[in-house]
Amino acid sequence: MRNKVLRQLQRAISKTKEGSRKRRKLLAKKYRFLNWIERRIEHILHAISANAVRWCLGRSVKTAYTGNPEGVRERDCGRKHNQRMGQWAFGKLRDLLAYKLKRHGIELIPVDERGTSGTCPVCGEYTRQTGRVYRCGNASCGFTGIHRDVLGASGILDKALHGSFTRGRRLPGKVEYLRPQVLAPKRAA
């Protein structure tokens, strides 16, 4: 949404004359929008990290692991702009989470994400994934039925605890979503 609105505003600005009233108005609108959306992103990141900390505290977690997407993200994302934004937001979320967890004595350890969402938890073979639901490409295995992000998270934990992927990995039986409570958005302009 941020990039889409920015593109629209930028296009409108480029059609106006330099120093014109119209351009001044549009520029003001652009900066108002940027200010507003950045505050909203900040708010959401705080809500997400607070949820995660609460979850950890409720389960007496001492160490948490997070995927480190450096080097992974570049290939998967298309537009440079979106990619930079995504990386910025992810880095910010990780820093916030690390900071908040540390206040409760919980350590957050980054784990190289490579292979985590493509490695089969049953046979250990890697298959490049295209859909949301994981599908093992090994004909003699064919494991499927778990969301690839959930599988990715279990792969991160597996890698962190065992140094590499193990076969016959234990998967979470129940998946809980920690959706942040987000206040109703106020219009920017």
Ligand SMILES: [Zn+2]
């Ligand atoms: Zn398999």
